[in-house]
Amino acid sequence: MRLAAVDAAAAKANLISGQNLSDARALVPDLEVREIDRAYLEQVFADFADWHSNASPIVAVHTAAAPYGDLVLDITGVAHLFGDEQKMLEVLVNRLRALGFTVSGAIADTVGAAWALAHFSSGRIVPRGETEAALASLPIVGLRLEEAQVSGLNQMGLKTIGQLYGRDRRALQARFGETLILRLDQALGRIEERITPRLPIAEYYAERRFAEPIGYMDDVLMTARDLAIQLGLRLEAEGLGAQTFHLLLYRVDHKVMNLTINAGRATRDPNHIAQLFVHRSERLEGEYDAGFGIDMIRLAASSLAEVQSTQLGAFEVQDGAQDLDRLYDRMTSRLGPLALTRSKFVNTHIPERATKLEPVIAQTEDDPEALPDPELRRPLRLLPNPEPINVMAEVPHGPPMRIIWRRIAYRILKASGPERIEAEWWRSGKNLEVLERPERGSKRRDPRDDPKTDTQKPREPEHVSALAAFDPLTTVRDYYIIEDDGGRRFWIFRIGLYGAAEAPRWFLHGFFA
């Protein structure tokens, strides 16, 4: 075990981070040691990073080089908002210091150089083109290297970054690995290093800062409406609309809440956007917590698309499509994105997979191959899970005469069938087996588990089990349409064949009108 970090008192006692714990204990017997809570640190850093998006749009957390992460801000074109770079650095560092953190920061052309400076020469600002000189006297650790590389370089007497400048690159690479050259080039700006921002970068946003923090949701929503008007004007000037809007609420205690809404089609109508946020806020329940207040609100638009201004009135066709889209947006923002769905055909013969439910606001193209065969009769309602039924007076290879479903007996007078549906042999390992359903009434099924709502990717429905091999005797369903003496029309099927090792089983799958 090693020390990940030491505080000022420990540093005074000559402890350093990276030291062996037993060594440290030997030096300072009454040392107070806490285990590092990486999950917590990660969370805090993420919060900090989000909060710093009030200073710069591109903020990332680098965790590779330091035990508890580094905050990286791309301040291109931002510093003048604070006066100059010097002032910006002071503001950012001081506001964190005011919270009781030990902070060191630096500004340089590259991420690598800024990292080295922040860790070993805090507070410096290196102007453009002077990176090489500024790094020359810094220790080799400043290149974000692995421990083995550092000790190897030190053994060879290479203690500062400057000593590497004139060396033969090939020899260095052969001796210390590719990453050394990579880090060196990154620090000196010969290779570009990407920053992956945590929050989506929005080209179009509107924001408002408050002198006094606000807390009420109503105020937030009112501000959102104002911002939507501002943003709408900007979008209109560019002939754009957006499908996704993020409302970022910056709390004074350095947390950012992100409310996101999605519209069915690109829009810039402030009333509509504000309305969607109102509905979204009604779905928040306990999530909303203003803490000590919110001092900045930003409304950002993403998923931009061209929206031409259209003339209303005169010869416009009023087909209500726009009204419908708005209705779906409103309902979805309050009820959740999976609540409103539409049936979509899937190109398969297996009944429960032939139709899937797709959210109305995320429509995809119809698959013309998937349209169902009109000659095959299909029920008006389908049970998401087929229910087992008892069949009495069984006629081999024919429809049953009496069935018991949900403890009620039905006398079957009419029947047609069978329609044989077999497993899709080209998907190996799948069959038409029906799995046991969880006890009725014990727990409502999660809608996301419902195979029919599954729209993200074609996950196999849970009631289709995987078999090692294709077995024709257990992969056959014979469907019958039956009508009982009361005129109820059901869709039932039999799994398995008579004479097979396992007795065939019957299920009820749907209702005809």
Added chain:
Amino acid sequence: MPGLARHDLDALRLKIAALEKRPLLAEGAAMLAERLGRAANDRGENADPLELLAAPNGLLHEVFADEQRQSGAALGFTFGLARQLLTSQRQAVLYLQLMGEGQELGLPYGAGLTQFGIDPARLVIGRIDSMTELLWAMEEAIACRAVAGVIADLASHPKALDFTVSRRLSLRAAAAGTSAFLVRYGRGREASAAKLRWRISPAMSGELPFDPRAPGIPRFQIEIEKGRLGDKTQRAEGKTMLVDWTENGFVSVEPKRRTGTAVHRTAPSSRPVAAPLGHRLSQAG
């Protein structure tokens, strides 16, 4: 109110409806009354209850089936009513269900909808967590003038759905001209402001032309329990009829034909459908 003739009362009701700025309701009722009257005059008898099946927009209907296992018939009948309301301006039907009741009642099935005559692209299926949210969604959808009908399919008897709520829905429906349907199950009836209440049971189907032993096209037994759209419809209360769902909509089944051959096919979809496999193969060459 002795002495006050029935049609006076009707006229008064319409006047009040007009005063309350519910022109659609008043207009619809007047239209229906006229049509019923004409139908009655044509036959020289009472109004044909079948006319009610083409009810005007903007009404709250209640569709009752005695048991949940008749959910197919109840939904089929409701879809039949709602399909007539689809126009080029009103392009969508919303079907709302409580989350978790899908396994009780079954979910509307795409391929079956096409065969029943409902374009699955026009039917939005909403599955909603709670009754409060469902009622909110219903009101919101009713207020939208691009929706033809809103169907709430309720397996349970929620407390939230009382007379006040039904009156709210009814008024909203009248104001926006969107019809609302409450599909419910059981024999108990609660006070409600629905203008029309139907009791639906499935009926033994007629014979298919080439397969007498197979179940035929949908056939329902319909009882009008309540028809509060003027005295003519009120007179239809308690009447029962037997109808088939065909490609021409609801068709009354004459008593003598009840066991005869039904020649109609189920209504076709308004969308293109795939050709049968053999045809596709022949096209593929």
